[in-house]
Amino acid sequence: MKIEHFGTTTSSTSFPASWWFWNQFHLESNQLWGHLSVAQRKHFFTMPEMLDEKFDHDLNVPHPRVRGMTVLDRDAFKRVVVIPALKVDKSSVSKLLTSLKYVLLKRPGIKRVTQDSKDESSVFVFLDSAKLPADCSLGESEQQVLKSFGVDPEIIRYKFELTYDHFKADEILQAVLPEGQEVTSGFSRVGHIAHLNLRDHQLPYKHLIGQVIIDKNHGITCAVNKVSFIENAYRNFRMEVLAGDETSMLTKVKESHLSYEFDFSKVYWNPRLETEHRRIISLLKPGDILFDVFAGVGPFAIPAAKKKCIVFANDLNPESYKWLQHNCKLNKVDKQVQVFNMDGRDFLKGPVKEELVRQLSLKEREAALHIVMNLPAMAIEFLEVFRQFLEGEPASPELLPTVHCYCFSKHDDPTQDARERVEACLGTSLEGHCSTVLVRNVAPHKEMVCVSFRLPASVLYKPLPCPTGAGSPPEPTSKRRRLNEDSQEEVNQKA
């Protein structure tokens, strides 16, 4: 095997002393190199200690010195690796790449072909050492192919300097964070903001993690971490800026081809709800009426209006209300959406009831009525409002509104749990009259569920059940019921 030495090098502590010597020699003698004959060059390359040099199989690992780093030092990631290569005449490269494709190096960030800096007419083609036989020689058939292209089949050792730029975010974090602990560079992207949810063991590295995510994701200029669970009424996070531009949380996102602008530090936005938003919109027909009780900045309301539905959208958070109005204008649906800034109960008892009464009194009404309630930690409690909601109004049991109510569940059977809690609040069974959808897994053992049901006439028009228990809500059938953060006990008692 011909042993040669090309490429830019730096000294590296992971290489033996002979390597260090060789690197220095090479760097210092670069200018002399051109004056040596081929025979003289070969003499250097076949120095006996060089024969021990192994190819690096794993090009995904930065230099070990980065372990435990908390302040990002990009230079410390440099590492010199030895890659098998073939020296090829430029004219045969493309045909050769096709013939040898199964042994070529495929590593994002490293080009398979690189110019030979000392010979204009030649390039080096990198091979994957893991795909070569143990002795790193090419087989008979490959040698034949190479010979047919006039390529010397001997494999060359090419010294290549890997830098911070060559590594992926996961590879960097894997090398930095303590071994054996979960490393995740996962985040939600909200416009130019990466939104992380770091675990305790990652916190000492939080600024480094934020910076790596900015470096490795085009268009992200700011990384924030959720500081606490959502605890305030408006369901927006407390967040800490980890890295990048902290001056502006104003951002712009696209969802289902519509644009939304908002201040991410002041309103609720979750990119993981896109599929759910689309699912609900797919249930609507042009002309239908949508009441969005907890509308946020508009991801149900605006696509519904685009679908030519009539929309009543509400949010208690003045910031959400402001951006909801803004986004209606931005998407040119401000004429179809009436926007409110009220508590959800007041919205239901006021504008929603008024419109329902009007709609239900219409003869030959075809529009369907939908009420969306996406405030999963609390929405079920708001269902009590519908008891006797239309009492005293002319009864019109046809085409009553369909409610889509969201909740969280930590129950073994989350959909059954969600349905039973909805039933308990309404005071009636929905068996056979509702559908439940698992929306997403929020955390280990915590699901977000949507329960959809037509509001029963018996709930809307009938008086409250008497205290003797006649007509009282059904007891939950499941023995596995667990109390959860949605003040379940309180809801059951009220029911």
Ligand SMILES: C[S@@+](CC[C@H](N)C(=O)[O-])C[C@H]1O[C@@H](n2cnc3c(N)ncnc32)[C@H](O)[C@@H]1O
């Ligand atoms: C989980 S977010 C849902 C936002 C939006 N519908 C979505 O799907 O992204 C719940 C929204 O309810 C609003 N909210 C919280 N409490 C409320 C209340 N009592 N009445 C009305 N809106 C409320 C919050 O400001 C927040 O925008």
